[in-house]
Amino acid sequence: MxxxxxxxxxxxxxxxxxxxxxxxxxxxxxxxxxxxxxxxxxxxxxxxxxxxxxxxxxxxxxxxxxxxxxxxxxxxxxxxxxxxxxxxxxxxxxxxxxxxxxxxxxxxxxxxxxxxxxxxxxxxxxxxxxxxxxxxxxxxxxxxxxxxxxxxxxxxxxxxxxxxxxxxxxxxxxxxxxxxxxxxxxxxxxxxxxxxxxxxxxPHGRWRFDFRGEANHAGTTRLADRRDPMLTYAETVLAARREAELAGAVATFGKVSVEPNGVNAIPSLVRGWLDSRAPEQSALDVVTAAIEAAAREHAERNGIDLTVVRESFTPxxxxxxxxxxxxxxxxxxxxxxxxxxxxxxxxxxxxxxxxxxxxxxxxxxxxxxxxxxxxxxxxxxxxxxxxxxxxxxxxx
The missing domain is CATH 3.40.630.10 (Zn peptidases)
Structure with missing residues (x-):
């Protein structure tokens, strides 16, 4: 067989x-x-x-x-x-x-x-x-x-x-x-x-993070003028690892999509999917709230619009x-x-x-x-x- x-x-x-x-x-x-x-x-x-x-x-x-x-x-x-x-x-x-x-x-x-x-x-x-x-x-x-x-x-x-x-x-x-x-x-x-x-x-779930910025030329746009959602996404990935360790949980951004997805283009949208799990509901609540808070803090600093949607959850x-x-x-x-x-x-x-x-x-x-x-x-x-x-x- x-x-x-x-x-x-x-x-x-x-x-x-x-x-x-x-x-x-x-x-x-x-x-x-x-x-x-x-x-x-x-x-x-x-x-x-x-x-x-x-x-x-x-x-x-x-x-x-x-x-x-x-x-x-x-x-x-x-x-x-x-x-x-x-x-x-x-x-x-x-x-x-x-x-x-x-x-x-x-x-x-x-x-x-x-x-x-x-x-x-x-x-x-x-x-x-x-x-x-x-x-x-x-x-x-x-x-x-x-x-x-x-x-x-x-x-x-x-x-x-x-x-x-x-x-x-x-x-x-x-x-x-x-x-x-x-x-x-x-x-x-x-x-x-x-x-x-x-x-x-x-208990575990999946959350979709939509980071919306502004598409622009990768070679001619000054760093100070950029609204780059990839930067905010990357900072959120690092925050997920940090917060998971603190809460005794696990948190993973394992899937990402990028628009317009060009090598020489600053993205307009980075969409990342978070998978998080913990031994107890309280720990899962703590880690996911902390990750979202970190994402929103970085988004505000970088001029990025953020939407977070819980796509699935299992207690x-x-x-x-x-x-x-x-x-x-x-x-x-x-x-x-x-x-x-x-x-x-x-x-x-x-x-x-x-x-x-x-x-x-x-x-x-x-x-x-x-x-x-x-x-x-x-x-x-x-x-x-x-x-x-x-x-x-x-x-x-």
Whole structure:
């Protein structure tokens, strides 16, 4: 499975993956998912929001055990973030069948659409729509860098954008959702454990900073006469690092667009996107307020107009303690609890259904990069742990 999936959407120059929502690479991943489901006798369907489901048993019976993750990527992302969870789900089903386990509840493997938000700038679109945390009207406003809207992208690949929206009936079928994911840090590497259980997801969000100045000639305009938004943006980037360190948080300007984007032109607009996360809401509030205050101070000094828009926000997610504790019992106490600063579909769904997460050791701690890695032995340990969990939740 891993070898078949590994070539899809991989960029030959960077070695990273470019599997963006509603593109050819995304379609190829969806075809791979359907083929894996059908090879195991599962019934595959795509829901109204573009998420794929592979069912064993009658979905309408309710109290289903569901696992899975996503197959899309960030720009030049690694091989494991998302796909490890989907591949491991199919492998865990294979392991349960090898054991002779009998399912007493419906079971499903899922591939959530557009989890990374690489194309339209909002993470977890598929699960947000399903859970009613993103409205149809809001989804219709999403556009990629070329101005293509989400409904246009869906329609171009054969899906009906008019159907998107909350899907409470589907969520009501699910008794528990368990997502396996490569760890995006080094906690397990430091503790020496191949697998861990998520305790909580840090509160996090994305903010867009629009710095508007005045375009002018780079060679003839005196420094004193410039209204250069790039200067204010750069000062804000440095402020973000400083304020994050002071607040015990993380803050990153990882995406920027410039107009008119000419080598010999002073920009008229610099638009930067801030991603910030913290262990507690209070720390996140402190760091984002301080970054905005610093940006406004520099903007005023440099004659720059500033607009700040919060594009997305997810509060702290405490995974349901009962399900989390059940996973701990099933795994015999051999998996430590750890928090994470990364968002996941399991976090989005946690307000609607019981969710939990398993993490597989990442010795480099690197994620969202081609250097992302998990050793085969640890991946297999993750499969066994997931199979143990599913057997405890859904099998006799």
């Amino acid at each position: 891993w070898a078949d999936l590994a070539t899809i959407g991989r960029n030959a120059d960077s070695g990273g993956y470019r599997r963006y929502a509603w593109t050819g690479a995304d379609a190829d991943c969806r075809t791979w998912f359907q083929e894996q489901a059908e090879a195991r006798g599962l019934t595959c369907e795509t829901d109204r929001n573009g998420n794929q489901w592979a069912w064993l048993g009658d979905p309408s019976a309710g109290d289903a055990a569901v696992t899975g993750s996503h197959l899309d990527s960030v720009p030049d992302g690694g091989a494991f973030d998302g796909p490890l969870g989907v591949v491991s789900s199919f492998a865990a089903l294979d392991e349960l069948r090898r054991r002779g386990a009998t399912f007493t509840k419906p079971f499903a493997i899922t591939n959530f659409g557009d989890e990374e938000g690489a194309r339209f700038g909002l993470a977890c679109v598929g699960s947000r729509l399903t859970a009613g945390r993103l409205t149809k009207a809001q989804a219709y406003e999403l556009r990629d860098g070329d101005g293509v809207s989400l409904p246009q992208a869906m329609e171009a690949t054969g899906y009906d954008p008019d159907a998107i929206g909350p899907d409470p009936e589907r969520l009501a079928r699910i008794g528990a959702f368990v997502e396996l994911h490569v760890e995006q840090g080094r906690a397990l590497d430091l503790s020496g454990d191949p697998v861990g259980i998520a305790s909580a997801i840090w 702290v997610v405490e995974f349901e303690h009962a399900l989390r504790d059940e996973l701990g019992k099933i795994l015999g106490g051999r998996a430590p609890l750890l928090g994470t600063g990364a968002g996941h579909d399991a976090g989005i769904l946690s307000e609607s259904i019981p969710t939990a997460m398993l993490f597989v050791r990442n010795p480099t701690g690197v994620s969202h990069s081609p250097a992302e890695y998990a050793a085969e032995d640890d991946c297999l340990a993750g499969v066994i742990a997931l199979a143990d969990v599913l057997e405890g939740l859904a099998c006799s």
